[in-house]
């Protein structure tokens with residue numbers, strides 16, 4: 151894992167001191183809310199429905215047990231004993247007091263964490279594959295490149311006031327576990343003629359105008375990656391629409407210019423940028439990469455799993471994934487118990503996951519964009535002990551990628567921008583499909599819910615997506631089918647008129663029944679949908 | 694009726710204008726009638742409340758209630774965590790909202 155050097159420490163400490171003083175001045179009445187708001191947002195502090203909300207960055211979703219314990223400590227000491235893991239691999243606290251914010255940021259800094267650039271029109275936390283460094287199908291660990299991008303984008307003076315927020319994801323496997331093409335820039339490390347390079351997809355995003363990022367360059371030598379990213383941002387910074395917030399994201403610029411013209415401008419800018427020496431010398435990159443060296447895993451560890459406990463066997467089949475080193479496995483901890491709140495974890499659960507990481511996973515944890523937690527490096531021989539501990543804490547729900555593994559934004563229960571509640575809908579769906587055998591029979595089915603058009607819950611990318619809308623002051627839910635945030639990326643299509651809360655749950659059941667009736671051998675829900683189209687589902691829903 | 698609400702500056706908690714002060718409890722909220730804007734201007738200066746605004750409300754048998762669901766959720770707390778609402782022991786508290 152990356153360890154802060156003296157520059158990282160100095161930057162974060164200076165920011166904590168600066169923000170502490172800003173909070174003091176706000177509380178003393180020396181600055182108004184209008185003056186203070188942009189300052190607090192730069193430090194991840196929002197004002198939400200019930201209190202201030204603090205969003206803490208988890209760079210590329212990776213953290214160690216010490217950091218995880220600090221997240222539990224903050225929840226316990228300053229919040230109401232829980233935190234909410236988000237689709238951007240961050241954590242949000244919902245009940246923060248302004249007067250506590252400086253102390254929290256100090257606590258975070260003590261474990262090399264912060265809330266900088268988790269809001270505002272800057273480059274946000276870089277996201278990545280939650281299985282990075284462990285996945286059997288990756289060509290390299292993408293995190294050194296994500297870390298390089300983190301360093302380049304932190305306090306980048308030119309990109310602190312972009313036309314709009316900017317999100318970057320980096321992956322290095324063909325299976326896309328990070329919704330890479332729904333980011334402003336999605337980078338995939340690829341191999342060509344024995345060399346690694348970066349494929350740049352630019353101009354994806356969700357929100358009110360969802361778009362899949364087009365390929366802008368298929369192979370950027372890794373020595374040029376930062377310069378190429380800089381060129382992409384510069385063209386955006388110059389021509390992005392600052393006059394209209396709804397048209398300010400890079401996706402709109404690229405849509406209006408066309409991918410070819412945008413590419414031409416980036417290439418031209420790149421020629422100039424490359425002369426500036428932005429890309430680090432090899433020694434510096436090697437210094438960063440060395441910190442992501444794989445943990446010492448014993449490839450001769452036993453490869454068999456004792457599956458005699460049937461509940462354990464179900465969990466292994468559903469939540470445990472293949473590791474690149476024999477005798478090891480990737481454990482996916484579901485934060486989606488039936489009837490629970492997707493992505494929420496109590497301080498005690500966060501502490502327990504930290505303990506398990508320390509004992510069984512070389513001190514490493516990951517946060518996933520599906521709002522789950524990963525222990526990336528577990529010996530197969532330890533799986534049973536890990537499962538027992540998780541099960542005792544309500545963390546062993548065997549539903550990874552099944553219909554109850556729902557992504558849901560906070561919605562109207564917490565969010566001031568919401569039109570409708572998301573969480574109760576997620577709970578009702580999970581309860582309707584609570585039978586584990588029924589869920590497994592339905593197979594991979596990614597259901598995603600957002601409480602408004604901002605699409606924090608990725609509803610456009612759901613195999614089944616739900617969007618909360620306000621219909622004359624009451625909550626209403628629009629259903630869409632056929633989206634995907636994975637390597638088969640696609641945007642969902644709206645089925646028709648919306649539903650109330652119970653109505654949308656019924657409609658989903660009609661959709662899944664139709665799927666079971668129509669599916670061919672081996673087809674996932676989304677495959678069947680793509681083959682037969684919307685019409686049969688529409689008829690099943692509306693008659 | 695018109696209600697005045699905002700978030701407490703220090704804690705961020707939801708507050709309601711009682712006619713002379715701020716309260717965490719919607720029961721204490723006063724109808725500000727035509728005077729909302731003036732109170733709001735004075736109170737913003739007093740630095741106790743953050744981002745105050747005027748909403749429509751209605752008088753019910755249980756006291757004043759905001760008209761819109763968003764402010765009813767603010768008045769109660771998250772509907773999915775009854776243990777964290779202002780009425781954790783009241784099984785009917787959820788009826789406030791919907």
Ligand code: HEM
Pocket residue numbers: 196198203235236237238242314315317332333334354355356357358399558559560564565566567604605606607608
């Ligand atoms: C509760 C406070 C939150 C606020 C005020 C908020 C605000 C917003 C806004 C305004 C947008 C649209 C930006 C645009 O289209 O230009 C957005 C998008 C997004 N937010 Fe949030 N959000 C919140 C919570 C969350 C949470 C909890 C998550 C994760 C579960 C999240 C993840 C995202 C993602 C993934 C997008 C889509 C990015 C895109 O448009 O490409 N946000 N958010």
Ligand code: SF4
Pocket residue numbers: 559560561562565566567568569600601602603604605606607
């Ligand atoms: S999608 Fe809308 S309701 Fe949900 S968290 Fe984002 S801004 Fe809030």
